[in-house]
Amino acid sequence: MKDKKIEKLIKLEQKRQRETLTLIPSENLVSGDVLEALGSELTNKYAEGYPRARYYGGNQYIDEIEEEARARALKLFKLQPKKWSVNVQPYSGSPANLAVLLALVPLGEKIMGMRLDMGGHLTHGHKVSLTGKAWTSVQYDIDRKTEVLDYSQILELAKKEMPKLIIAGFTAYPRTIDFKKFREIADAVGVYLMVDISHIAGLVAGGAHPSPFPWADVVTTTTHKTLRGPRSAMIFANRESKIAAANNVDIAKAIDKAVFPGLQGGPHMNQVAAIAVAMKEADSPKFKKYALQVVKNSKALAAELIGSGWRLVSGGSDNHLILIDVAEKGIGGKEASERLEKSGIIANKNTIPYDPRTPVDPSGIRLGTPTLTTRGMKEKEMKIVAKLITDVLLKNKNVSREVLKLCKKFPIKI
Ligand SMILES: Cc1ncc(COP(=O)(O)O)c(C=O)c1O
Known part of the structure; x- marks a missing residue:
């Protein structure tokens, strides 16, 4: 690219995507x-x-x-x-x-x-x-x-x-x-x-x-x-x-x-x-398998989070998406997503039903499994991801190193 400034920013964004765990349910990774x-x-x-x-x-x-x-x-x-x-x-x-x-x-x-x-x-x-x-x-x-x-x-x-x-x-x-x-x-x-x-x-x-x-x-x-x-x-x-x-x-x-x-x-x-x-x-058997795995991963992530003491909206997940009520543990949604991002876990703050807090700093964070599933992760990795989230939010740990290790093991392929 001749435009070096934009080229550099695109490269940095590519690196960010490769070296973080995207748990935003509305995002995914496209093919080459x-x-x-x-x-x-x-x-x-x-x-x-x-x-x-x-x-x-x-x-x-x-x-x-x-x-x-x-x-x-x-x-x-x-x-x-x-x-x-x-x-x-x-x-x-x-x-x-x-x-x-x-x-x-x-x-x-x-x-x-x-x-x-x-x-x-x-x-x-x-x-x-x-x-x-x-x-x-x-x-x-x-x-x-x-x-x-x-x-x-x-x-x-x-x-x-x-x-x-x-x-x-x-x-x-x-x-x-x-x-x-x-x-x-x-x-x-x-x-x-x-x-x-x-x-x-x-x-x-x-x-x-x-x-x-x-x-x-x-x-x-x-x-x-x-x-x-x-x-x-x-x-x-x-x-x-x-x-x-x-x-x-x-x-x-x-x-x-x-x-x-x-x-x-x-x-x-x-x-x-x-x-x-x-x-x-x-329109392929491979994609069908992917879609089923997205749901399996979401259920596995939900079960592990519940096992670690988190309250999930509606008590679980049937699809690709999970809402955690982080305020129940005394953490605001804004603070939770910011702390996760410092360790390379990208989620988004979200209101929960009948949220007593504001949309700017709501009670929840929203997680989804489409991107990690595209990277090839399965139930075993969802258990690790749940543990990393809990370590960051409840034990105040920085898990950047573990996040990077997981990202390297499941590279983005285009
Ligand atoms: C249910 C639903 N409809 C529509 C949209 C809007 O899509 P876009 O952001 O492409 O305008 C979204 C985006 O998040 C959505 O979740």
């Missing part, structure tokens, strides 16, 4: 092929529109790439093109969610999603997000005692508030989601069910979490978390949605129009090509 597609000349090209209907010339190869990305995405989730459409152009998860709302819910009307501090996402109707400003938002929470979803409470709220669209799928929820129950709730009030599987898409693809596709009208997902692709997103639309038919809406067309020209301009074709690469990588 995904990186190559992202760094390709495709970034030079404008391609506003959709395959075979572009506003610019020179798109013959671009069209093939987008068509391939769509076909591979549908195949990965075992969807028939007759029944489902997919849009691979959203720049990331937040614009994907915004595009669905723009397509299906008139501005100002009501949407319903989970509260951010309970584990929902900003774009599910939080008041600081456009989704909570341009639409009227009602938010459900989780059960105070069990710290899991209470579907009967969500049904009651839906009946009382009569939203036009219900959002399921979360950012910090460690348990399995029952999508059939969400369908029943949406049907009870006759509205759209949108499922945001950004966090668990890789688990769904690999058969390690139930699929929302039999139940949802729309499914959104980022491609860069458990799915192990580029930073980007996709929107799947159910062409046989009864709610869309009742509202006289061509759901696939409405979503395509909302993405472009409703919200975005030219698609980032380097990202689209990288999605295509990632979809093929995920």
Whole structure:
């Protein structure tokens, strides 16, 4: 690289990633092929529109790439093109969610999603997000005692508030989601069910979490978390949605129009090509094994942490993610994540349900196993990681040396 300053910073970041343990559940490591597609000349090209209907010339190869990305995405989730459409152009998860709302819910009307501090996402109707400003938002929470979803409470709220669209799928929820129950709730009030599987898409693809596709009208997902692709997103639309038919809406067309020209301009074709690469990588027995191992590792990490005396939100993990209530041991979430980082363990502070503290310094830290699993770690290493976390937080030790040893044993391969 001629730009020495940026080259140096990239190299330092590469070294940081290699020599630390990433436990951020929304992060992962992409393959060399995904990186190559992202760094390709495709970034030079404008391609506003959709395959075979572009506003610019020179798109013959671009069209093939987008068509391939769509076909591979549908195949990965075992969807028939007759029944489902997919849009691979959203720049990331937040614009994907915004595009669905723009397509299906008139501005100002009501949407319903989970509260951010309970584990929902900003774009599910939080008041600081456009989704909570341009639409009227009602938010459900989780059960105070069990710290899991209470579907009967969500049904009651839906009946009382009569939203036009219900959002399921979360950012910090460690348990399995029952999508059939969400369908029943949406049907009870006759509205759209949108499922945001950004966090668990890789688990769904690999058969390690139930699929929302039999139940949802729309499914959104980022491609860069458990799915192990580029930073980007996709929107799947159910062409046989009864709610869309009742509202006289061509759901696939409405979503395509909302993405472009409703919200975005030219698609980032380097990202689209990288999605295509990632979809093929995920459509393999090796990836299925990976997804199952992510969950096994999360359960092993959770069990070991509980054994060391930690209180976990909801008492454990069914997926890739764990929430530790560190405040219960007298440590703030901010302090906990800072102390872990000094030893090379990268986690993020997070609210826990009904958190008495503030989001700036909440009661919890959020951990996830996707990245360590990509590095090849298994249950045995999760026990070591749990011990290192406990040593740092409860015994005030610096475990940098042990962290580096583990990183060297499980190098990042691209
Ligand atoms: C459930 C969920 N949806 C959407 C997003 C937004 O994705 P992005 O950060 O790519 O905008 C996230 C990101 O963390 C998420 O967890």
